[in-house]
Amino acid sequence: MSDVAVHGVAGEFEPSIFGTYSKKIGMWLFLLSDSLTFGALLAAYTYGRVSYGTEHGASLWPTPFHSESIRNATIMTAFLLTSSLTMVLAVRASVFGNAKAQRLWLLATMACGIGFIVLHGNEWSNLIAEGLTLPIFGTPPHAHAAAEFTEVTKTVPQFAGTFFGLTGMHMLHVTIGVIYLGVIALRKWFIPVLLAFWLVAWLGTPAYSPFHDASHLLLIGAIVISIILWLKPKLYDSSDVEVAGLYWHFVDLVWMFIFPLVYLMSTRII
Amino acid sequence: MDAIQVALAQEAAEKQRHHPKSTFFWVWGVLLILTGAEVYLAYQNMELVRMLTLLLGLSIVKAALIIGYFMHMKYEMSRMKWLTMGSLTICLVLMCIFLPDAYRIVELGIR
Numbered sequence: 069m070s071d072v073a074v075h076g077v078a079g080e081f082e083p084s085i086f087g088t089y090s091k092k093i094g095m096w097l098f099l100l101s102d103s104l105t106f107g108a109l110l111a112a113y114t115y116g117r118v119s120y121g122t123e124h125g126a127s128l129w130p131t132p133f134h135s136e137s138i139r140n141a142t143i144m145t146a147f148l149l150t151s152s153l154t155m156v157l158a159v160r161a162s163v164f165g166n167a168k169a170q171r172l173w174l175l176a177t178m179a180c181g182i183g184f185i186v187l188h189g190n191e192w193s194n195l196i197a198e199g200l201t202l203p204i205f206g207t208p209p210h211a212h213a214a215a216e217f218t219e220v221t222k223t224v225p226q227f228a229g230t231f232f233g234l235t236g237m238h239m240l241h242v243t244i245g246v247i248y249l250g251v252i253a254l255r256k257w258f259i260p261v262l263l264a265f266w267l268v269a270w271l272g273t274p275a276y277s278p279f280h281d282a283s284h285l286l287l288i289g290a291i292v293i294s295i296i297l298w299l300k301p302k303l304y305d306s307s308d309v310e311v312a313g314l315y316w317h318f319v320d321l322v323w324m325f326i327f328p329l330v331y332l333m334s335t336r337i338i
Numbered sequence: 339m340d341a342i343q344v345a346l347a348q349e350a351a352e353k354q355r356h357h358p359k360s361t362f363f364w365v366w367g368v369l370l371i372l373t374g375a376e377v378y379l380a381y382q383n384m385e386l387v388r389m390l391t392l393l394l395g396l397s398i399v400k401a402a403l404i405i406g407y408f409m410h411m412k413y414e415m416s417r418m419k420w421l422t423m424g425s426l427t428i429c430l431v432l433m434c435i436f437l438p439d440a441y442r443i444v445e446l447g448i449r
C-alpha cells in the first residue's frame with residue numbers, strides 16, 4: 069500500500085528508527101538470524117566435545133590436526149582477514165565514486181575468498197583420504213583401512229559429523245559471498261565466469277570427491293543470478309557495495325570462532 | 339529506491355568518507371597479530387578450560403574489531419548497536435543452556 073493511501077500526502081514516510089537505509093537493516097537482520105544458525109552448529113560441536121568427557125585432565129575428543137593442518141588453517145584465516153581489508157577498501161572506493169578501484173578491490177576480495185575455498189577443499193580432501201569421512205562421501209580409490217583417522221570415524225562419529233557440517237556450512241557461505249561480490253563487481257559479465265568455474269570444479273574433481281557433486285551449486289548460482297539480473301538489471305551503487313560488504317565481513321567473523329574452537333582446540337601436540 | 343532511502347544511503351556514504359583509511363590497516367594488523375597469538379596458545383600445553391577461555395576471549399576481541407570497524411557498527415546510532423548486538427548476545431548465550439546436559443551425559447557414562 070502506498071504512503072499516499074495511508075497519509076494522503078505523497079512522499080511522507082516514517083523516518084527510519086535506526087537512522088539508516090532499509091537494505092542495510094534488512095542485511096543486518098539476515099546476518100543476525102544466520103548467526104543463530106552458526107551458533108547452533110558451534111553449540112552442537114561443543115556439546116559433542118563436552119559430552120565425550122576427559123581422562124586425566126585430557127579431552128577424549130579427537131585431536132587430529134597436525135601442524136600441517138594448523139598451518140593451512142592459519143593461511144586460510146589470513147586470506148579471510150585480508151579479504152575483509154580489501155572489502156572495506158572497496159566500500160571506501162565506492163563512496164568516493166571511484167568505480168575502477170571499487171571493482172579492483174572487489175576482485176581482490178573474491179581472489180582471497182577463492183584462495184580460502186581452494187585451501188579448505190584441499191584440507192577436506194586430505195582428511196577424507198586419511199579416513200576422516202562421512203557415509204555420504206565417496207571412498208577414494210587409494211584409501212586403505214588402516215588410514216590414520218579411520219578409527220576416529222568409527223569410534224567418534226560425532227567428530228566428522230560436526231566438523232564437516234560446520235565447516236561445510238561456512239564454505240557454502242564463502243562460495244555464496246564470492247558469487248554475490250562477482251555480481252556486484254561484474255554484473256552480467258560474471259555469469260560466463262561462474263559457468264567456467266563450474267566446469268573447472270566439475271571436470272577437475274574426481275567423481276568420489278564431495279566437491280564433484282557440490283560443484284553443481286555454481287551452476288545453480290549462475291541460473292539464479294541470471295534470473296535476478298534479468299528481472300532487475302541495475303548499476304550497483306555504494307549502498308549495494310556496503311550491504312555486500314556486511315555479508316562478506318560476517319563470513320570472516322564466523323571463521324574467527326570456527327578456527328580456534330574447531331582447529332586450535334583440536335591441535336595434535338607431539 | 340525511493341527518495342528517503344536514497345537520502346539515507348547518501349548520508350551513510352558521506353559519513354564513511356570521513357573514516358580514515360589508516361584505521362582499517364591498523365585493525366587488519368591487530369587481527370593478524372591476535373591470530374598469531376591464538377596459534378601460539380594452541381601449542382602451549384595448558385589446561386583445556388583455560389585454553390578455551392583464552393581463545394574464546396581473543397575471538398570475541400577479534401569479532402568486536404570486525405563488527406565495530408569493518409562493518410561500521412561503531413559509527414551507527416546507539417539504538418542500532420544495542421538492539422542488534424544485545425539481541426544476538428542473548429540468543430547465543432541462551433544456546434549454552436544445553437551444555438549442562440552434556441556434562442550430565444559424561445557423569446552417567448552414556449555415549
